[in-house]
Amino acid sequence: MSRSDQPKGLTALDRPNSYIGQSVPRPNLDRLLQGRGQYVSDLVLPRMVHVAFVRSPHAHARISAINTEAAKAMPGVVAVVTGRELAGVVTPWVGVLSHLKGLKSAPQHAMAIDRVCWQGEAVVAVLASSRALAEDAAEAVEISYEELPAVTDMRSALDPATPVIHPDLGDNLAFERNHDAGAVDAAFAEADEVVEAEFVFGRHTGVTLEPRAVVADWNVGEGRLTIYQGTQAPHMVQNIAAKHLGLAEQQVRVVCKDVGGSFGIKVHIYADEMAAYGLAKLFRRPVKFVADRVESFNTDIHARDHICKGRIAVNRNGLIKAFEIDDLTGIGPYSMYPRTSAVEANQVVNLVGGQYTTPNYRARARVVFQNKNVTCQYRAVGHPIACSVTEGLVDLAARRIGMDPVQIRRLNLIGDDAYPCASPTGLRFEALSHHASLQKLLQMMDYDVLRAEQARLRREGIHRGIGLASFIEVTNPGAAFYGVGGARISSQDGVTVRLDAAGSVTCYTSITEQGQGSEAITAQIVATGLGVSIDRVRVVLGDTDATPYGGGTWASRAAGIGGEAALQSAKALRGNILQVAAAILQARPADLDISDNAVVDPSSGERKIELSELARIVFFRPDTLPPGLQPEMVATRHFVPREYGFAFTNGIQASRLEVDTTTGFIRLLDHWVVEDCGTVINPQLVDEQIRGGVVQGLGAALFEHCIYDERGQLTNANMADYLVPMAAEMSDIAVGHVVTPTKESELGAKGAGEAGTAGAAAAVANAVNDALSPFGVTIAEIPLTPRVILSALGRA
Amino acid sequence: MTATRIALMVNGESISADVPARLNLADFVRDQLGLTGTHVGCEHGVCGACTMRVDGEIVRSCLTLAVQADGCAVETIEGLSDSGEIADLQAAFRERNALQCGYCTPGMLFTAQDLLLKCANPERTEIREHLSGNYCRCTGYHAIVDAVERTAKARQRRP
Amino acid sequence: MKAPAFSYVRAESIEHALELLSRHGSAAKILSGGQSLLPALNLRLAVPAILIDIGRLDELRGIKLRDDIVAIGALTRHADLLTSEDISASLPLLRQAAAHVAHPAIRNRGTIGGNLAHADPASEFPACMLALEARMVIRSEGGERRVNARDFFRGIYETALEPHELLTAIEVPRPQPGSRTYFHEFVRRSGDYAMTGLAALAHVDGAQLGDLRLSYFAIGDRPHLARATAYLVGVDITAERIAEAQASLDAELDPPDDQQASAAMRRHFARLLLSRCVADVLERPELAMEVVR
Ligand SMILES: Cc1cc2nc3c(=O)[nH]c(=O)nc-3n(C[C@H](O)[C@H](O)[C@H](O)COP(=O)(O)OP(=O)(O)OC[C@H]3O[C@@H](n4cnc5c(N)ncnc54)[C@H](O)[C@@H]3O)c2cc1C
Numbered sequence A: 001m002s003r004s005d006q007p008k009g010l011t012a013l014d015r016p017n018s019y020i021g022q023s024v025p026r027p028n029l030d031r032l033l034q035g036r037g038q039y040v041s042d043l044v045l046p047r048m049v050h051v052a053f054v055r056s057p058h059a060h061a062r063i064s065a066i067n068t069e070a071a072k073a074m075p076g077v078v079a080v081v082t083g084r085e086l087a088g089v090v091t092p093w094v095g096v097l098s099h100l101k102g103l104k105s106a107p108q109h110a111m112a113i114d115r116v117c118w119q120g121e122a123v124v125a126v127l128a129s130s131r132a133l134a135e136d137a138a139e140a141v142e143i144s145y146e147e148l149p150a151v152t153d154m155r156s157a158l159d160p161a162t163p164v165i166h167p168d169l170g171d172n173l174a175f176e177r178n179h180d181a182g183a184v185d186a187a188f189a190e191a192d193e194v195v196e197a198e199f200v201f202g203r204h205t206g207v208t209l210e211p212r213a214v215v216a217d218w219n220v221g222e223g224r225l226t227i228y229q230g231t232q233a234p235h236m237v238q239n240i241a242a243k244h245l246g247l248a249e250q251q252v253r254v255v256c257k258d259v260g261g262s263f264g265i266k267v268h269i270y271a272d273e274m275a276a277y278g279l280a281k282l283f284r285r286p287v288k289f290v291a292d293r294v295e296s297f298n299t300d301i302h303a304r305d306h307i308c309k310g311r312i313a314v315n316r317n318g319l320i321k322a323f324e325i326d327d328l329t330g331i332g333p334y335s336m337y338p339r340t341s342a343v344e345a346n347q348v349v350n351l352v353g354g355q356y357t358t359p360n361y362r363a364r365a366r367v368v369f370q371n372k373n374v375t376c377q378y379r380a381v382g383h384p385i386a387c388s389v390t391e392g393l394v395d396l397a398a399r400r401i402g403m404d405p406v407q408i409r410r411l412n413l414i415g416d417d418a419y420p421c422a423s424p425t426g427l428r429f430e431a432l433s434h435h436a437s438l439q440k441l442l443q444m445m446d447y448d449v450l451r452a453e454q455a456r457l458r459r460e461g462i463h464r465g466i467g468l469a470s471f472i473e474v475t476n477p478g479a480a481f482y483g484v485g486g487a488r489i490s491s492q493d494g495v496t497v498r499l500d501a502a503g504s505v506t507c508y509t510s511i512t513e514q515g516q517g518s519e520a521i522t523a524q525i526v527a528t529g530l531g532v533s534i535d536r537v538r539v540v541l542g543d544t545d546a547t548p549y550g551g552g553t554w555a556s557r558a559a560g561i562g563g564e565a566a567l568q569s570a571k572a573l574r575g576n577i578l579q580v581a582a583a584i585l586q587a588r589p590a591d592l593d594i595s596d597n598a599v600v601d602p603s604s605g606e607r608k609i610e611l612s613e614l615a616r617i618v619f620f621r622p623d624t625l626p627p628g629l630q631p632e633m634v635a636t637r638h639f640v641p642r643e644y645g646f647a648f649t650n651g652i653q654a655s656r657l658e659v660d661t662t663t664g665f666i667r668l669l670d671h672w673v674v675e676d677c678g679t680v681i682n683p684q685l686v687d688e689q690i691r692g693g694v695v696q697g698l699g700a701a702l703f704e705h706c707i708y709d710e711r712g713q714l715t716n717a718n719m720a721d722y723l724v725p726m727a728a729e730m731s732d733i734a735v736g737h738v739v740t741p742t743k744e745s746e747l748g749a750k751g752a753g754e755a756g757t758a759g760a761a762a763a764v765a766n767a768v769n770d771a772l773s774p775f776g777v778t779i780a781e782i783p784l785t786p787r788v789i790l791s792a793l794g795r796a
Numbered sequence B: 001m002t003a004t005r006i007a008l009m010v011n012g013e014s015i016s017a018d019v020p021a022r023l024n025l026a027d028f029v030r031d032q033l034g035l036t037g038t039h040v041g042c043e044h045g046v047c048g049a050c051t052m053r054v055d056g057e058i059v060r061s062c063l064t065l066a067v068q069a070d071g072c073a074v075e076t077i078e079g080l081s082d083s084g085e086i087a088d089l090q091a092a093f094r095e096r097n098a099l100q101c102g103y104c105t106p107g108m109l110f111t112a113q114d115l116l117l118k119c120a121n122p123e124r125t126e127i128r129e130h131l132s133g134n135y136c137r138c139t140g141y142h143a144i145v146d147a148v149e150r151t152a153k154a155r156q157r158r159p
Numbered sequence C: 001m002k003a004p005a006f007s008y009v010r011a012e013s014i015e016h017a018l019e020l021l022s023r024h025g026s027a028a029k030i031l032s033g034g035q036s037l038l039p040a041l042n043l044r045l046a047v048p049a050i051l052i053d054i055g056r057l058d059e060l061r062g063i064k065l066r067d068d069i070v071a072i073g074a075l076t077r078h079a080d081l082l083t084s085e086d087i088s089a090s091l092p093l094l095r096q097a098a099a100h101v102a103h104p105a106i107r108n109r110g111t112i113g114g115n116l117a118h119a120d121p122a123s124e125f126p127a128c129m130l131a132l133e134a135r136m137v138i139r140s141e142g143g144e145r146r147v148n149a150r151d152f153f154r155g156i157y158e159t160a161l162e163p164h165e166l167l168t169a170i171e172v173p174r175p176q177p178g179s180r181t182y183f184h185e186f187v188r189r190s191g192d193y194a195m196t197g198l199a200a201l202a203h204v205d206g207a208q209l210g211d212l213r214l215s216y217f218a219i220g221d222r223p224h225l226a227r228a229t230a231y232l233v234g235v236d237i238t239a240e241r242i243a244e245a246q247a248s249l250d251a252e253l254d255p256p257d258d259q260q261a262s263a264a265m266r267r268h269f270a271r272l273l274l275s276r277c278v279a280d281v282l283e284r285p286e287l288a289m290e291v292v293r
């Protein structure tokens, strides 16, 4: 049922004492503030052993011999296991999806068997009584390698002269997609101006503060494997672990308590984690694997690494006539499992130009293999690239025709009254608010005043820039992302709500928490939907034995999908409770409601029976209820959006910064975001998701870069050399909202987790180019380091 | 390479333990004392997650050996919380949602309290500077700066 | 990422430390604040058999003012340099520099002796010591010797210290009254090691520079004292003088090209720092502006 069908005053959002739309503090914070969290890295089990992996020092090499004898004799060592030995327990996989036509990859094992394909690939596992002893013994493992030529430059990966990493695949092309919509050639031929640029996006990675961590416990007596893991998708891990260890799904339980950050890093199946599961099974005892920081840099998925050529056709009156892109990305030696490494490029094709009206769009994306660490989906998958290319081109076009960046956007952004409509790639937009968002942004930032200031300072030799970046964001995905391609990743999420004997409520949800506030918004929605105070609601998540089956938290889906399931289950339980209340009170359920922990008369507000009293009767004195009544104090509901494949959101960001043209340093002054994620369940949580996301985007824009040398060695795999954004260099971030609820759900919420990251780098790049416009240079490369700036200015 | 006996105060409790020389203070309190509120994010001194107090001063516990803490007074987030010393700062973090995953939080709290003890009324830029060695991937820092600033202001109003 | 196994001895006295050093030689490593040694151990980049912890030797700690020198004990921490009033008053350059070294928790343990012995070419303090013409006080069982900063730093992580020697103190001549200091570094993020930096000491004589010591860091394998100052001392400073000095500086530098900065950038930064420093100590901002053109 959509919102508009409901009589006013009865929606979830308008219920008395609604928590929706309120900044309720998260219930789990006190625990974390006192150091009482339960992260997997903290976990200790009886008989637990630690694993350290011996990892390949080469980007590409044949393993000619492995000698583990010396290592086995080291103190504390329980076992030393090679890839070949482990292959008896864990079967290999291939990371492809059938809807990404032509996507190919090679079988990947939990540990390398006779060949290593990137520096950091695990070759031998050492199990010992402590991590330190395991590392000692790992140093004693002798491995001889025969180095093979490494494919490192994506530009030449497809050249006939370049070796093919997986000869069975025929070439290094993992995936190619071409799209042609409208009349692109004619548009370019007829346009007044054509502007083009080549955009370069460095590789970066997630750098979750808690590294990836697993404790796998095979209980041979029960025949069950319990996996404690910091993961975003417990049911996916359960399914895949079972499949590749030869177990039935119910033989695997995945438990996920506190997680020290995820951002897409912890939603994949990593070979070394599969190895840990396999080792637990092999040695019949708990095995703990916590990646150290160097391992994280070498093996956590990387992201981006795109070179994207873009062209825009524009008329002198400001009308954009066409976009064309040619994107190339290097993904490492394998397509990641099970989500694949072709999704980012596919998203780039989907999203470029998507906020604008022009129907003319041509795109090619090619995804190539390399001997570097794998890349895969990291926060805002593809969006920062699509946004930077689109918005970079729009700014270039504006500059060419001498138009203000705001004006060209006003002329070309899809009208707020044009919905529903579709993009040139067939994406369907239910309702977006580009113009309202732009208007709000301009007000928040006082655009005209800033432009005047910029002009004045420029005369004094101070170069400030203002950059805008409007964006669309894919949220609330249904099956279209993975399910249709054959991946066993749930699109549905489920919530069970239970009234307990003392009148409190326990709620089990299949979405997970890594700090976004899943627990808080679930409690808010359930409390509101049921009519209880929030302190009565306890939320349980992250346990495949306990929660309903579902997808988890990724792709900005938890609030929109899991939140709706929470609302519907709470409403269902309310219905059940009112039935019992009606029987007790000899009234009609329709004449009763629940508010503030009691069954009330909705018209007078009179408290008829406390929920605690009702629960007491139900559980302890059912004999006093009317004959035949079987109260049902539990309700479960699932939800998946059915009408739209995705709920698109939109927004716009602006950055204001100063470029020191003498030193190449950039100082961030302000950052603004206006975002439309539909119903805002908890404004504070949304704002903080945005801010955190923006800073990840700023990291990519200014600092973060996985720097490989030509031999495929990652040269800055530590936190001193890989620069993450820190407090001193970041600015405050202002966040505003426009609210266009989705009608696909009663709640109306869309996702907000990735919007910040989607547009931040584009806004910064546009601001830098705006600042540098008097110098006649354009930079289309991130990270925008002082070196990049100075060399563009011809100063170093 | 045998273990060395150390005696120290941890959160006001006297502890003696045999530790290998190579064991750092972070691993010691986590693995031997079960004080897992001290987090380890990099083990090479850059991220600040392992920040705790030794003899009243903040240190990186991944860059301090347990044997070096012999005879010292060590405070971890568990002790700092139980003592009530930073209850107001913790409340401000909660109100402002100045933590998401919470992994950086114990180290942030120690570093923020260090600043507040030294400087009663810090500017936002001073807060950012003092926290500049503590990495947070989740929040983008703005909320943390707000929470520290609010705590400073509230403490100033206190008689 | 766990340190390899090693033995550990806590030195009871300087003599004890020296005796241990002479017994174990290069198999031993001195442990001061541990802020450079422990990262290296955790990353298994260093594999000493034994650590000699001098951290409790109070006689190595503290700042002593004598008539013409300031003696700084090797165990004096970065945090002490930042807060000591004696340092602020007599060696402000060190206080200025200390604010740029790492972050509060690291400054609470890192020591000046450890920092200088570590001799990171991107570190601030070695350059300061070179600018200030400091002498390193070095002891071994054989006795005590003093080495000028200029001779102490020998290369990347290399100093004049022999494996059996201990750096016990740094003696810094007090700059003449009226001296000016200048400190600036280019860093990507607060507290990082510099891409290029300058620690300078100047004596201003009317409108001229009576003396000028420009000590660059992160510009080569050790701190570098610019010879180009010859163009600036005892002359009327004009944009042309500065340009000459910059050209000469450029000729004497051979900066590395690495992830932090290209050689060309380092040259550019070094030139900029020269003009900014001169403009600052002479209080003639226009001198910095002119060369930007
Ligand atoms: C995240 C981070 C950022 C940093 N940023 C900076 C920075 O910006 N600038 C900077 O300069 N430094 C920086 N440092 C390093 C810091 O300044 C160290 O404290 C310093 O370099 C070493 O001092 P220490 O007392 O900790 O020495 P230790 O780590 O104990 O020792 C360092 C080396 O010197 C030897 N040694 C120590 N003392 C003596 C002695 N008395 N005689 C002979 N040999 C001795 C040791 O054997 C060892 O080889 C940073 C460190 C970290 C972790």
Ligand code: FES
Binding pocket: B039, B040, B041, B042, B043, B044, B045, B046, B047, B048, B049, B050, B051, B060, B061, B062, B063
């Ligand atoms: S774990 Fe100690 S600073 Fe990162």
Ligand code: FES
Binding pocket: A209, A260, A261, A515, B098, B099, B100, B101, B102, B103, B104, B105, B135, B136, B137, B138, B139
């Ligand atoms: S809250 Fe997750 S790292 Fe700070």
